[in-house]
Amino acid sequence: AQSVTQLGSHVSVSEGALVLLRCNYSSSVPPYLFWYVQYPNQGLQLLLKYTSAATLVKGINGFEAEFKKSETSFHLTKPSAHMSDAAEYFCAVSDGNNNDMRFGAGTRLTVKP
Amino acid sequence: KAGVTQTPRYLIKTRGQQVTLSCSPISGHRSVSWYQQTPGQGLQFLFEYFSETQRNKGNFPGRFSGRQFSNSRSEMNVSTLELGDSALYLCASSLTSGRASGEQFFGPGTRLTVL
Numbered sequence: 001a002q003s004v005t006q007l008g009s010h011v012s013v014s015e016g017a018l019v020l021l022r023c024n025y026s027s028s029v030p031p032y033l034f035w036y037v038q039y040p041n042q043g044l045q046l047l048l049k050y051t052s053a054a055t056l057v058k059g060i061n062g063f064e065a066e067f068k069k070s071e072t073s074f075h076l077t078k079p080s081a082h083m084s085d086a087a088e089y090f091c092a093v094s095d096g097n098n099n100d101m102r103f104g105a106g107t108r109l110t111v112k113p
Numbered sequence: 114k115a116g117v118t119q120t121p122r123y124l125i126k127t128r129g130q131q132v133t134l135s136c137s138p139i140s141g142h143r144s145v146s147w148y149q150q151t152p153g154q155g156l157q158f159l160f161e162y163f164s165e166t167q168r169n170k171g172n173f174p175g176r177f178s179g180r181q182f183s184n185s186r187s188e189m190n191v192s193t194l195e196l197g198d199s200a201l202y203l204c205a206s207s208l209t210s211g212r213a214s215g216e217q218f219f220g221p222g223t224r225l226t227v228l
Contacts, residue, residue, distance in 0.1 A: 036219075043117070043203055043219035090156065101146075101217070103156035 002027040002093045006104035014112045019063075019078040021107045023091030026072065033074045034092040034101070035065055044090060050074060061085070086111045115140065117206050117220035125226045131192040134223045138185050138206030144168075145187040146217060147179060150201040159202075162187050163210035191225075199227045 007022040025031055032051050036044040048059025055067040065076045074091060091104040118137045126132050138145050147159040158171040162181035179189045185206075191198055201224050205217035 034216075041221070043221045044205075045219070046216050049216060092156075101158060103148075105155045 002029075002031060002095055002102050004091050004093045004102055004104040006089075006091050006107050008107055009105060010108045010110065012110040012112060013081045015083055016080050019076070019081045019085065019109065021076040021089050021091075021109065023065075023074045023076065023104060024072050025074060025091070025093045027093055027095060029095045032094045033065075033067060034094070035059065035063070035074075035076045036090045036092060036103075037061075038088045038090065038106075040087075047076070047089075081109075081111045083111050083113065085109060117204055117218050119202075119204050119220040119223050121223060122221065123224050123226075125228060126194050127228050128194055128196060130194050131190065132194060132225060134189045134191075134202055134204075134225070136187045136189070136204030136206075136220060138187070138204075139218055142206035142208055142218070143185050144207045144210040145181055145185065146205045146207075147187070147189050148203040148205065149173075150203055150222070151199075156203070159189070161210065168210050194227045196227050199225060201225075 003026045005024045034049045035047040037047050038044050047063050048057045050057050050067045058064045063078045065074050067074050088106045088108045090106050092101045094101040120135045144163045146161040148156050150156045160170045160179050161168045165181045176192045181187045201222045203222045204220045207217045
């Protein structure tokens with residue numbers, strides 16, 4: 001079965017600084033990988049997804065993630081943080097065969113002015 | 114195109130009661146998945162329905178059940194509520210089921226509080 005580990009439950013950056021949210025996965029089959037963002041009192045919104053095409057995936061709001069099979073990682077980055085990026089971010093993995101997604105515990109991103 | 118809608122948004126129940134939550138997927142989507150989100154356990158998969166059939170089920174007790182109607186709307190039922198059932202219940206829809214389904218679209222959730 002697949003699983004996801006997000007390193008760091010809380011990350012704090014200054015506005016304009018690099019955002020790096022870490023995600024490592026475990027999967028017995030080639031995975032589908034996702035990053036979602038959740039704002040307070042809202043559902044999850046897809047930022048980007050990896051589905052075995054290009055290893056560098058670009059998403060919405062300037063975010064991107066790189067699939068590194070050798071490191072079993074799918075870290076999320078953004079070159080310059082904005083105040084509006086403050087939210088909780090979830091990494092997820094799916095083997096896709098049953099649409100059973102496994103989510104990480106989440107990383108809460110705080111952006112300081 | 115309207116997004117995924119969930120009703121009610123907030124619900125307060127007492128232990129032992131039962132509750133039914135509703136989810137209307139995006140028009141044309143045939144797969145509906147349910148998740149429970151709690152601070153302690155995070156997001157956990159409950160079950161997925163596709164074309165009125167349960168396709169997959171997470172590791173939850175039988176008190177948690179669901180169904181899907183011919184119009185793809187789905188309901189989730191929890192019987193004999195326990196305090197630990199207090200959570201945000203999220204519904205997600207996708208076009209299809211399985212590996213080709215790709216993206217799931219999430220609703221805003223129903224926050225259930227059990228007293």
